[in-house]
């Protein structure tokens with residue numbers, strides 16, 4: 525038994541080594557990707573639920589590894605957070621997104637995701653405001669998407685940062701609502717303009733009565749707090765119909781459009797600006 529135990533231990537050790545090494549390689553490649561501009565930002569339409577008008581786009585970072593091909597942000601964002609690359613990566617996405625959005629019609633906003641790790645940096649608000657100034661994008665056309673996990677760490681500091689941005693005119697959106705440590709007191713305490721109902725509720729809404737009830741409750745909550753509600757991950761016309769019946773404010777999902785390179789937004793931008 526002793527022998528077997530030791531063998532298992534060695535096996536784990538070896539496996540850990542492989543994983544650590546693998547991570548180090550990926551970290552090195554991500555560093556290089558940033559330096560060599562291998563990263564891209566794609567944009568997914570955000571639409572008015574009732575009329576379908578496009579109100580803006582969410583910026584989503586993309587990485588195509590020269591050897592491994594596309595790597596999901598679900599994989600490399602946490603890595604960037606752990607190895608200290610999230611600040612330069614986040615700043616790069618912010619500059620890219622604001623530069624692109626500055627060329628869009630002036631009724632289209634851009635929503636940029638912020639990782640909680642970026643809020644640990646004291647100058648975050650100042651840096652974002654500097655990017656706005658540099659790119660000429662008006663503050664009210666930038667929306668920041670933050671998640672509930674951000675609000676647990678150091679709520680006073682986060683609140684102070686969000687307030688500076690909010691006073692400058694930037695909008696704040698609470699992402700993935702319902703999946704984290706949701707506390708309704710957050711909605712009172714933090715200056716949110718929008719709540720995004722997580723895709724998991726939308727994908728279940730037709731099969732699971734509880735998901736539908738939660739969506740209905742969040743929409744009602746948004747109405748009474750005057751916070752707009754976006755439903756994420758809308759993939760079918762029947763989901764859209766239900767959300768329209770419930771008077772949801774905004775929708776996002778493959779039904780309306782997948783994330784696209786900025787070169788492919790042309791049609792969506794011109795249709796939208798003609799209305």
Ligand code: C2E
Pocket residue numbers: 568583584585596597598601614617637638639669699700723756757758759776777778779783
């Ligand atoms: P998220 O912020 O919740 O973004 C929405 C994700 O859902 C995106 O995945 C989008 O492509 C996907 N999606 C949108 N509509 C649909 C749909 O109808 N069906 C399905 N199945 N999926 C849909 P993506 O681009 O892979 O991003 C995953 C996550 O990575 C994001 O989730 C966000 O948390 C993070 N992320 C992406 N870009 C950035 C970034 O620039 N900065 C930071 N900090 N995080 C980012």
Ligand code: CA
Pocket residue numbers: 582637669699
């Ligand atoms: Ca988001």
Ligand code: CA
Pocket residue numbers: 699700720722756
């Ligand atoms: Ca989300």
Ligand code: CA
Pocket residue numbers: 700
């Ligand atoms: Ca999500």
